[in-house]
Amino acid sequence: xxxxxxxxxxxxxxxxxxxxxxxxxxxxxxxxxxxxxxxxxxxxxxxxxxxxxxxxxxxxxxxxxxxxxxxxxxxxxxxxxxxxxxxxxxxxxxxxxxxxxxxxxxxxxxxxxxxxxxxxxxxxxxxxxxxxxxxxxxxxxxxxxxxxxxxxxxxxxxxxxxxxxxxxxxxxxxxxxxxxxxxxxxxxxxxxxxxxxxxxxxxxxxxxxxxxxxxxxxxxxxxxxxxxxxxxxxxxxxxxxxxxxxxxxxxxxxxxxxxxxxxxxxxxxxxxxxx
Amino acid sequence: xxxxxxxxxxxxxxxxxxxxxxxxxxxxxxxxxxxxxxxxxxxxxxxxxxxxxxxxxxxxxxxxxxxxxxxxxxxxxxxxxxxxxxxxxxxxxxxxxxxxxxxxxxxxxxxxxxxxxxxxxxxxxxxxxxxxxxxxxxxxxxxxxxxxxxxxxxxxxxxxxxxxxxxxxxxxxxxxxxxxxxxxxxxxxxxxxxxxxxxxxxxxxxxxxxxxxxxxxxxxxxxxxxxxxxxxxxxxxxxxxxxxxxxxxxxxxxxxxxxxxxxxxxxxxxxxxxxxxxxxxxxxxxx
Numbered sequence: 427x428x429x430x431x432x433x434x435x436x437x438x439x440x441x442x443x444x445x446x447x448x449x450x451x452x453x454x455x456x457x458x459x460x461x462x463x464x465x466x467x468x469x470x471x472x473x474x475x476x477x478x479x480x481x482x483x484x485x486x487x488x489x490x491x492x493x494x495x496x497x498x499x500x501x502x503x504x505x506x507x508x509x510x511x512x513x514x515x516x517x518x519x520x521x522x523x524x525x526x527x528x529x530x531x532x533x534x535x536x537x538x539x540x541x542x543x544x545x546x547x548x549x550x551x552x553x554x555x556x557x558x559x560x561x562x563x564x565x566x567x568x569x570x571x572x573x574x575x576x577x578x579x580x581x582x583x584x585x586x587x588x589x590x591x592x593x594x595x596x597x598x599x600x601x602x603x604x605x606x607x608x609x610x611x612x613x614x615x616x617x618x619x620x621x622x623x624x625x626x627x628x629x630x631x632x633x634x635x636x637x638x639x640x641x642x643x644x645x646x647x648x649x650x651x652x653x654x655x656x657x658x659x660x661x662x663x664x665x666x667x668x669x670x671x672x673x674x675x676x677x678x679x680x681x682x683x684x685x686x687x688x689x690x691x692x693x694x695x696x697x698x699x700x701x
Numbered sequence: 702x703x704x705x706x707x708x709x710x711x712x713x714x715x716x717x718x719x720x721x722x723x724x725x726x727x728x729x730x731x732x733x734x735x736x737x738x739x740x741x742x743x744x745x746x747x748x749x750x751x752x753x754x755x756x757x758x759x760x761x762x763x764x765x766x767x768x769x770x771x772x773x774x775x776x777x778x779x780x781x782x783x784x785x786x787x788x789x790x791x792x793x794x795x796x797x798x799x800x801x802x803x804x805x806x807x808x809x810x811x812x813x814x815x816x817x818x819x820x821x822x823x824x825x826x827x828x829x830x831x832x833x834x835x836x837x838x839x840x841x842x843x844x845x846x847x848x849x850x851x852x853x854x855x856x857x858x859x860x861x862x863x864x865x866x867x868x869x870x871x872x873x874x875x876x877x878x879x880x881x882x883x884x885x886x887x888x889x890x891x892x893x894x895x896x897x898x899x900x901x902x903x904x905x906x907x908x909x910x911x912x913x914x915x916x917x918x919x920x921x922x923x924x925x926x927x928x929x930x931x932x933x934x935x936x937x938x939x940x941x942x943x944x945x946x947x948x949x950x951x952x953x954x955x956x957x958x959x960x961x962x963x964x965x966x967x968x969x970x971x972x973x974x975x976x977x978x979x980x981x982x983x984x985x986x987x988x
Contacts, residue, residue, distance in 0.1 A: 432796055434879055435889040440792030447785045451856045452810060455822035458832055462825050508728045512721055522972040526736050529964035531918025533938040534957040537945050538739035541746050573735060592714050599713035634815020637920035654817035658925060670825060673818045680813040
């Protein structure tokens with residue numbers, strides 16, 4: 427890494443602190459995980475990942491994260507739109523409340539959702555009358571992941587909605603487009619890149635989520651057992667190789683998503699020309 | 702004349718009034734069910750047997766040990782993180798070098814790694830069979846199942862918080878003010894203290910606030926590495942899980958209510974900063 431001439435001091439110090447901290451806290455531990463995988467070899471890795479229990483846990487984590495993030499894509503867009511475009515009493519409180527999942531510890535969210543949706547809970551007992559069960563099923567996992575992922579979509583889309591020029595919508599209307607057509611053909615394409623980014627961020631967060639899910643999930647092997655929980659179980663059995671294999675698979679999923687986020691942003695920049 | 706419709710320009714850039722009312726109602730009901738109901742449930746469950754029972758459940762040696770440990774971790778991790786974030790933002794925002802985008806991606810990496818995988822990685826590095834395991838046990842040091850491990854796990858998950866608030870603000874401000882200070886004879890540290898720090902103080906405070914909320918509430922990464930030794934390595938979130946699994950619902954929710962109150966305080970301070978000092982925060986925070 428070469429730096430161009432600058433009269434300011436402290437590049438070496440700042441970069442030194444950053445690289446030292448990044449190495450000790452983040453890179454070396456992740457390196458140890460990769461090293462464990464290399465030491466294990468591809469055969470054992472495949473054997474761990476090929477087991478039915480591991481495969482269904484990984485599939486469940488990914489499927490539930492995908493479902494929750496698609497829900498958040500629609501709900502988050504609508505919520506961001508209502509918060510920026512409409513005026514109603516309590517708007518600022520709702521706006522502040524969107525960040526609640528960022529501020530509320532996941533374990534707290536987990537036991538709170540379980541208390542509400544368990545068969546004895548306020549919502550759970552009402553749903554039980556309709557013959558529906560949320561807690562201790564996959565639907566409960568969706569619910570927890572919707573909770574943790576929602577702010578990512580809202581907070582990514584909201585600033586872009588604020589910056590839409592009213593003149594563009596007026597132009598579309600004067601040219602005879604209905605409101606719905608304006609929204610679909612003018613507004614939505616402008617928001618699409620930020621929606622993709624928000625979706626990818628929510629997805630990345632939900633795939634690895636642990637605290638808010640384990641209380642409401644039921645945690646039955648092959649049915650409602652998420653991948654991070656299986657890592658914890660294997661670690662408690664001191665089966666480091668099995669834990670590392672699942673961890674590596676999840677890391678692979680995360681990296682693919684990080685790549686997707688960056689690719690979206692590059693595409694976004696090329697398309698809009700700024701940001 | 703009265704049959705000529707009045708031209709009202711606002712009408713074409715918003716939805717019809719009935720549609721607005723329906724959309725707003727649906728969104729508000731869903732928000733109440735998804736976001737506000739869980740928050741209310743925490744306090745309702747904590748106070749189920751009255752305030753006295755709730756306070757009594759919090760006044761136990763285990764609860765106090767968990768509160769002390771959580772405060773200790775936050776008191777060490779948050780300032781460390783602030784210092785690292787300042788150093789990172791200084792090097793990244795004020796200088797040009799190759800590989801900057803990759804470095805920023807590496808700082809953001811913990812956001813895309815599951816907290817459980819973070820904890821697992823730390824166990825593999827510092828555990829008894831890990832790379833540093835032999836050296837650590839030879840020097841009688843414990844990281845895994847001890848406080849240093851919890852600290853490292855907390856630092857991992859909160860790593861990007863301060864840096865990502867500071868980098869955009871520092872980049873936007875450029876380096877002309879710092880250069881002027883140097884021209885006027887200021888030393889490097891004097892310039893940093895009197896020019897750079899005051900310029901980024903709200904963004905720094907904002908990052909510290911979010912970092913602290915996550916540090917005190919982290920569960921997944923800490924759960925893996927803490928070993929859950931009662932009274933020694935149980936933070937508040939870990940104790941919540943233990944109490945909940947022992948069916949001590951009031952105790953679990955009372956501890957949860959403490960953390961929920963902290964979350965509410967965080968949201969309040971955060972919103973105040975966004976409303977009053979929006980111009981001094983990163984662009985994405987100005988809503």
